[in-house]
Amino acid sequence: MIVIRATLPSKNLPVRRVLAKLFQSYVYKHLPAKEHQGYKHPSGKVFKSMNFKILYKDYNLIIKYVSHNKNYERRIAEAVLIDGLKLGEIHIASTELSLHNREIELGKKIKVQGYVAAAIKDGHSNKKIYLEPKTHKYQEIIHKHTEQKYQALFGKPYEGDLKIKLLYQSRKPKRFFYNKGAIVVWHGVYEIEAEEKMLKLILDTGLGAHAMQGVGFVEVV
Known part of the structure; x- marks a missing residue:
């Protein structure tokens, strides 16, 4: 995992709505088209x-980036070190970068926390309705989404056990902005039981929808 710490020249600039889109573009610029x-x-x-x-917050911008392909983490790290972090027209006063090894004794069970999104389409307006983690439909979507991601990335179905248990859900949701839309997500703590390969995939690619829009990042607690 890469952690980028940047300092902006002014406090609380009105850029929160565009940060995810700008960083996404920065990442894709330095990686093969396949990743886009x-x-x-x-x-x-x-x-x-x-x-x-x-x-x-205030003058400080912290970005945590992780990839299933560790060579991509190194590419982004090199880009930041050589050319600096470039997010559109936002001026970055200073940048620090650190690499964190997330290799831990996973076993078959981990406890993670993060903002994990799942939604359904409104049958009348076709708008997305974001679900609370405590709902059965949310848990069904997250489980299916995780197994499908495994098959998409590894080219074969996941055949092991997968249990994702909600331990805690925040009372109120948080809005994450991407382009002109908002992603509504509740913070949650989850206990996940699966094969080690699946657990590593979850830590490296996130849980739920909108993985490359600043949502779904989970960390072991």
């Missing part, structure tokens, strides 16, 4: 092999 296109599941659904999280 994604990995297609037989159902037609497309999945991404990486994930990121953005924290912005």
